[in-house]
Amino acid sequence: MTAAELPQKWANAWASGDVRSLADLYADDCVYRHPMFPEPIVGKEVLHRHYAAIAESFADFDPQVVRVIADGNNVAAEIVHKAVRTAELSTPTGVLSPGPVETPAGHFFRLNAEGLITEEHQYG
Numbered sequence: 001m002t003a004a005e006l007p008q009k010w011a012n013a014w015a016s017g018d019v020r021s022l023a024d025l026y027a028d029d030c031v032y033r034h035p036m037f038p039e040p041i042v043g044k045e046v047l048h049r050h051y052a053a054i055a056e057s058f059a060d061f062d063p064q065v066v067r068v069i070a071d072g073n074n075v076a077a078e079i080v081h082k083a084v085r086t087a088e089l090s091t092p093t094g095v096l097s098p099g100p101v102e103t104p105a106g107h108f109f110r111l112n113a114e115g116l117i118t119e120e121h122q123y124g
Contacts, residue, residue: 003111005072007077010107011063017057027116034122036093049123057089058101066104075109082123 013022032041066078081103089096105124
């Protein structure tokens with residue numbers, strides 16, 4: 001897998017509903033940052049639990065990779081997140097109600113020599 005192929009592999013893992021395969025794209029000591037969280041999520045297993053909690057509140061994941069720019073071990077991707085929130089989801093910024101979701105987002109990945117995600121910043 002090349003760095004440019006990572007966002008589609010990431011999107012495919014979400015679409016499959018297999019959050020373990022999604023977490024396996026990350027290095028053990030990865031750092032995930034999102035504006036919704038005051039502190040980063042650190043570590044693959046902590047991130048896996050975060051993704052599992054999200055997966056429990058959503059169905060019909062269909063992330064669409066719109067654009068990818070790769071430069072060495074850095075990858076930027078525009079991804080439109082499509083899903084159906086099936087239950088309320090508590091977040092640091094409030095509770096999100098059930099219903100369809102379509103959110104454009106920017107993802108910025110840094111990969112290690114093995115091609116695993118060591119750092120991700122997500123906006124949106």
